[in-house]
Amino acid sequence: MEARILFVAPFASLAKLAEEVVLERFTNSANLIKVVKGDLQECIAIVKQAVEDGVEVIISRGGTATLIKNSVNIPTVHIQVTVMDVLRALRNCGEYPEKIGIAGFENVIYGCEDLATLLGITFVEIALKNEGEALEKITAAVQNGVELIIGDAISTKLAARVGVQGALIQSGKEAIYKAINEAELIARIRREEQEKSELLCTVIDTSVEGIIATDINDRITIFNPMAEKFFQVSHLEAIGNQLQAVIPQFSLQGNDDFTEKMADVQRISDKTLTIKHSQIKVKDEVIGSIYNFQHVSQLQQLEQNVRKKLHAKGLVAKTKMTDIVGSSSACSVLKRKATKYALTQSTILITGESGTGKEMLVQSIHNVSARANGPFVAVNCAAFPESLLESELFGYAEGAFTGAKKGGRQGLFELAHGGTLFLDEIGEMPLSLQSRLLRVLQEKAIMHLGGESVIPVDVRIIAATNQNLAQLIDEKNFRQDLYYRLNILRIHMPTLGERIEDIPLLAKEMIKKMNHINGKITGIHVEAREYLKQRDWPGNIRQLANTMERAMLLANGPTITKQDIIEAYDEKGESIGESDRGKSKTKDSLATVEYDTLLRVLGEEEYNYSRAAARLGIHRTTLWRKLNSKVAKK
CATH class of the missing domain: 3.40.50.10660 (PrpR receptor domain-like)
Known part of the structure; x- marks a missing residue:
């Protein structure tokens, strides 16, 4: 680690004394303190180089300290003469x-x-x-x-x-000690402030909302990337100029409450935007304003998706263990383990690649368990923003936030009381909510958002993920204590590549279920079955189902042929999944096709990830992950 404090001694004896003080009193941070000898002009070059190398505070004495202070733009601590x-x-x-x-x-x-x-x-x-x-x-x-x-x-x-x-x-040791102590305090405060500043900048720059901040004179001080996109103005042009001059269509006129109550909808250029306004105050003194802009269509789409996802799941598990098709060794072990685990009350963690049928297994476990007559509630942790996921899981009290339903609302934990709560894509749950979930698992009770009373709940948790939770723990994106609470019983879903002998059985079952697509199809040719077993299925069962659906549409006779499968399988983009398996050139080229397709759709939707994901039929987080994994490989 580079030194953060530079001690510049005008004479050799002071340098020697400083080194002694560092060794005697600052053992734990000695590597962060560098002592050099240099008087007046001869030390300036050393100091400037040290600043470039990351030094945060300088200590010196007398005229040397004054000269350094006037030469560099970082704090300089004077050694006081006693x-x-x-x-x-x-x-x-x-x-x-x-x-x-x-x-x-x-x-x-x-x-x-x-x-x-x-x-x-x-x-x-x-x-x-x-x-x-x-x-x-x-x-x-x-x-x-x-x-x-x-x-x-x-x-x-x-x-x-x-x-x-x-x-x-x-200077004596006591003066040197005091100076180094002061420098360490300054360095620590500067580092903390820098971390806060970087955190704030990251939050602002990555926000899906347009964010504009102004000073007391309405001059723009912050203009984030989403604001640039909304108003087609670079932050370089915006910052320092009057808000009204940069966005002439934007107005606070005609709404006396807007400046205080932060609520408005305006048409700016060709966009209808919701606008939230907050005053920035320091000790009750207003020093500026912050405006948050969001496209109305984003809010409408978000609400629509939330309602659709919640109501589509319902409170009933439809799949039974007998509905899981497969006679392979891997599938048999899976069903046997799931049946035994279902008879317990312990938490279960299900892992496996996307498309392997994790939710079907969870529903089957619920229907085998003693909770089969209780509710089955499923929620995708990646489908909701953090604030919305929190209120959906734990419910909220009346008046907890603006727009809260009168009388409050039950959360999914309460809805699942006496039954099973399935937390899909648990790896996407924000860290702050992971803490609350851990407490619920420990206390078996929840508290409404904005509420004051504790509500006991009897819920069996089953979580699923297609991510490497151990890696997320190393990256500080998943709590280790929550992982051990969830990983009491564990089931790993095998990929299609690990249960090749089940592929013909799955294909046959899919033909039955999709009979409405082409009622003339009665079966699949033996060559077609063998061809299915030879192909890679990185998208697993989901990809196989898509291929079979296309093959049924392409088939001319009552039996699906090998040629039908070849044409269905080779359709651009289909053979790309989220798995890293497969090393053929065909797969690499298809990966490129998929990436280009994702980018094209995203561009057509004005880089709105929610709308693009809806068009593609995948989750917003899956779209983000696919694009970023491709960029990482490049």
Whole structure:
């Protein structure tokens, strides 16, 4: 780790003393403190290089400290000269005259008049503002009867030139210790403020809302990327200019409450935007404003998706264990393990690639369990924004937030009371909600958002993920304690590649279920079945189902042929899944086709991930993951 504090000593003895203090009192942070010797101009090059290397605070003394402070734009801590330092300098002189000059910058001579009274001598203060005036002032003092000059390194050198004795005021360990302590405090505060600033910038820049901040004079101070997209204006053009000048169509006129109650909908250019306004206050003094902009269609789509996903699931598990098709060893082990686990009340974690049928297995487990007559509630943790997911899981009290339903609302934990709650894509759950979920698992009780009372719940949790939770834990994106709470019983869903012998059975079952597509299809040719077993299925059962649906539409006769499967399988983009299996050139080329298709649809939807994902028939997070994994591979 690079040094964060640079100690610049004007003379060698001070450098040596500083090194001793660091070793004696700052053992744990010694590698963050660098001591160098350098006086005045000779140290500037060292200091500037250190600043480039990441030094955050500089410590020095006297004129050297003042020069450094004026040369670089980071905090400089002055080593304060104490009365003890002055006494040590006098003692080193042995006999000293009655009239003594004490020369140096303000931090050297400040308070010396009290010491003069105690010792019964006369101190002549020679205050220096810069090195250029030192010789003139010291010469004048000597001409007025000063016989001894004590002070900093500059002053003592010049004393010898004008023919009088000079005594260097050397800082003691206590002064050095105080200076380093102060520097560490400053460095820590600067680092904390920098982290807060970076966090704030990241939140603002990655927000799906347009964010504009203004000062008290309505001049723009923040203009995030989404605001650039909404208003087609670069932040370089916007920042520093009046909000009204940058967005002439935007107006606060006609709504007296808007400036205080943050609610408005406006038509700006060709977009209808919801606008939220908040005042920025410091100790009740208004210093500016923040405006949040969101496209109305985004809110409408979000609400529509939320309602659709919640009501489509219902509270009933439709799949039974006998509905899981397969006679392979992997499938048999899976069903046997699931049946035994279902008879317990323990939490189950189901892992496996996307498209392997995790939700079917969860519903089957519920229907085998003692909770089969209770509700089955499923929620996709990746389908909701954090604030909405929290209210859906735990419910909310009346008045918990603007727009909250009168009387409040039950959460999914309460709806699942006496039954099973299925948390799909648990790896996408925000960290803040992971903490609340862990508490529910421990306490078996929930509290409404904005509520004050604890509500007991009897719910069996089954979670599923297609992600590597251990890796998410290492990346600090998943709580380790929650992982161990969920991973009491574990079932891994095999891929189609691990249960190849089940593929013909699955294909036959799919033909039955999709009979409405082409009622003339009665079966599948043996060559077609063998061809299905030879292909890679990175999209697993979901990909196989898509292929069979197309094959049924393409088939001319009552039996699906190998050629029908070839044509259905080779349709562009179909053979691409979320698995990393398969190393053929065909797969690589199809991966490129898929990536290009995703980008094209995203562009057509004006980079609205929700609308693009809806068109593609995948989750918004899946779309994001596919695009980013492709970029990472490049």
